[in-house]
Amino acid sequence: MAGKQFPSLAHARPASPRGLLAGASLLLLVLLAASYFLLLSPSSPGLASPSSGSAADTAFLISLDRFLASPRPSSASSAASPGDLDAAIRAEEEARIYGDPGGAWPAAAGPLRVYVYEMPSKFTYDLLRLFRDSYRETTNLTSNGSPVHRLVEQHSIDYWLWADLIAPESQRLLKNVIRVRRQEEADIFYVPFFTTISYFLLEKQECKALYREALKWVTDQPAWQRSEGRDHVIPVHHPWSFKSVRRFVKKAIWLLPDMDSTGNWYKPGQVYLEKDVILPYVPNVDLCDSKCVSETQSRRSTLLFFRGRLRRNAGGKIRSKLVTELKDAEGIVIEEGTAGAEGKAAAQNGMRKSLFCLNPAGDTPSSARLFDAIVSGCIPVIISDELELPFEGILDYRKVNLFLSQYLMCIFFLIPHVLVRFC
Incomplete structure (x- = not known):
């Protein structure tokens, strides 16, 4: 399985208490992203309802409009040089580890502390505006027939993370991750560059140029130079995003949609589970909550359902073989999938009428269909040798499989505070 073969760490720099804390507590940042999974559904109660019935009025757009209309948060401070930052961090760490000099025990560990870089607007706000302003006019499709804006939303976890991290403390949804204003206080550093939006909405050469500019900006930062990026988090949530400069940031923590060991999407040594985090796709269908699951339970007459592209490249070639074996x-x-509102409705209705939903590999090992099945109350059947599931290094999925075999649909690994019973 992908990600199981780690590069040698024999010559790695010894881990500092700061690095160990950052690695261990990164789970808190992950849980923040996971909790947003519930909010990303257009029918989410956590966000305002659309003002009209238009298919374009989604929770993502409503949130984005409000975000861009709100005042920008105040600027964050920065350190003068790696040497100055080293000294400040050492003093900060000593205070945190030893606490009160007269005490007998170290100070208790607190929540994960994140320093959020304030990058130039061309890497952040300008890209969000570009997406918002072009959303309703975007008619071009990708090679697989999906609208470009749909794929941007599907990989929008970077937006939800950043928007919450920089929001006023009173407006933030979760409190287990805090933003700090001084770099020496930080456990990790968040780089809010929207790599997916730039990949899809900019011309190829313009995108590559922006990638190079973002790379230079980040690697010029004192904190990056001090750690070579080991304590920096970069969203790379589309398999093609940031591709031309990835080799220069391979020591950083990447937020990924999956982890491919075949070399088709990530070069060997760039991604591995010891440092990177796999986050869920945003689902393409609406959330079927506990009430919905209860209502559809007796109507689930289909044993196994699949709707999507029946011919794909790479690992997705398994789809055509499955069609041959299972079609009768x-x-x-x-059945073959279609893009647009009708295709979404057909997929959603089919999943809500089915006990099991087939989830074969696509061009990449993973597919948003996995999470479509989960939020539809349909038990996913995964067919992918290379797939790494979200939080696989932390959760024992064998126990999840035990629940599923008893028709208990537990989605706590995506939505920590929601359990949906399916039996």
Whole structure:
């Protein structure tokens, strides 16, 4: 399975208490992202309802409009040089480790502390505006027939993370991660560059030029030079985003949609589970909550359902073989998918009528269909040798499989505070 073969750490720099804390407490940042999974559904109660019935009025757009209309937060401070930062961090760490000099025990560990870089607008706000302003006019499709704006939303976890991290403390949804204004106080550093939006909405050469500018800006920062990026978090949530400069930031913590060991999407040594974090895709269908699951339980007459592209490249070639083997089997529905509102409705209705949902690999090992199945109350059947599931290094998925075999749909690994019973 991908990510299991780690590069040699024999010559790695010894871990400092600061580095160990950052690595261990990164889970808190992950849980922040995971909790947003519930909010990313257009029908989410956590966000305002659309003002009209237009299909374009999604929770993502509503949130983005409000975000861009609100005043920008105040600027964060920065350190003068790596040497000055070293001295400040040492003093800060000693205070945190030893606490009160007269005490007998170290100070208790607190929440994960994140320093959020304030990058130039061309890397952040300008890209968000570009997406918002072009969303309703975007008619071009990707090679697989999906609208470009749909793929941007599908990989929008970087927006939800950043928007919450820089929001006023009273407006933030979760409190287990705090933003700090001084670099010496930080456990990790968040780089809020929207790599996916730039990849999809800019011309190829313009995008590469912006990637190079972002790379120079980040690597010029004193904190990056001090650690070579080991305590920096970079969202790379589309398999093609930031691709031309990835080799220069391979020591940083990447936020990924999956982890591919074949070399098709990530070069060997760039990604591995010891440092990187796999986050869920944003689902393409609406959330089927506990009430919905209860109502659809008796109507789940289809044993196994799949709707999507039946021919894909790379690992996705398994799809055509599955069609050959299963197309005439009783209780199984396998059909070609279509883009647009009608395609979404057909997929959503099919999943809500099915006990199991087939989840074969696509061009990449993972597929948003996995999370579409989960939020539809349909048990996903994963067919992908290379797939690494979100938080796989932390959660024991064998226990999850035990629940599923008893028709208990537990999605706590994506939404920590929601359990949906399916039996």
